[in-house]
Amino acid sequence: MAQIPFDIVGFDLDGTLVDSSLDLAAAVNHTLSTVGLPLHEVDEIKRFVGKGTRVMLERALKASGDYTPELLDELTPVLMAWYQEHLHDHTRLYPGAAEAMAELRGRGIRLAICTNKFERFTLPLLRALELEPHFDAIIGGDTVGKAKPHAxxxxxxxxRAGGGRCVFLGDTSNDIDGAKNAGLASVAVSFGFVDVSHELGADAILHRFEDLVTLLEGWER
Known part of the structure; x- marks a missing residue:
């Protein structure tokens, strides 16, 4: 069995570890509908994700052609309240993720999450999906007062995960740039919310979780 040269494998959440696109899209469209604005397709809303709930809504409002700071302030609590009640209606782990995580933990690798999703959404979602116990550290977008791509x-x-060499997986420039800023190795997933993984400048690209352990075993030391 080949050795994995990392102590920690870190994950972004939305679009990397879990597919939350249907629930996020439903939250955005519910919010837009309350003021009669045009709704968006799920694939369009995927591109709005990455910098937290408020920025996701801001991007949706701009795409609808009716953005003002005042409207964003008015609608952000509407979105947050609705999403809080529908965190995991359809959100699920990506195929192969559970098995990859189990193998990594079985080989003594610590797992961690760093997401720009606020803790008030991140922690209940992980608990609902029975994922929280698998992680040695969970960092939300408001945990330290700064969000990715800040280091x-x-x-x-x-x-919090105990230190050591870490590789970080993500699907957006926030993730890969954040890893670079923090001096971490990075892997861009091609199945996430952003379909330009080859343009993100990551150290490697992952097309499916079934290949994660093999990818890490073959990492150049």
Whole structure:
């Protein structure tokens, strides 16, 4: 069995570890519908995700052609309240993720999450999916007061997970740029919310979770 040269494998959440696109899209469209604005397709809303709930809504409003800071302030609590009640109606792990995580943990690798989703959504979602016990550190978008691509939340993720060499998986420039800023190795997943994984400049690209362990075993030391 080949050795994995990392102590920690870190994951982004939305679009990397879990497919939450249907629930996020439903939250955005519910919010837009309350003020009679045009709704968006799921694939369009996927591209709005990455910098937290408020920015997701801001992007949706701009795409609807009716953005103002005042409207964003008015509708952000509407979205958050609705999403809080529908966190896991359809959200699921990506295929192969559970098995990859189990193998990594079985080989002594610590797992961690660093997401720009606020803790008030992240922690209940992980508990509902029975994932929380698998992680040595969970960092949300508001945990340290800064979000990816800033290095600080990733540094805190590594610290809370016990330190050591870490590789970070993500699907957006926030994830890969954040890993670079934090001095971490990075893997861009091609199955996430952003379909330009080859343009993100990651150290490697992952097309399916079934290949994650093999990818890490073959990592250049």
């Amino acid at each position: 600080e939340p990733l540094h805190e993720m590594v610290r």
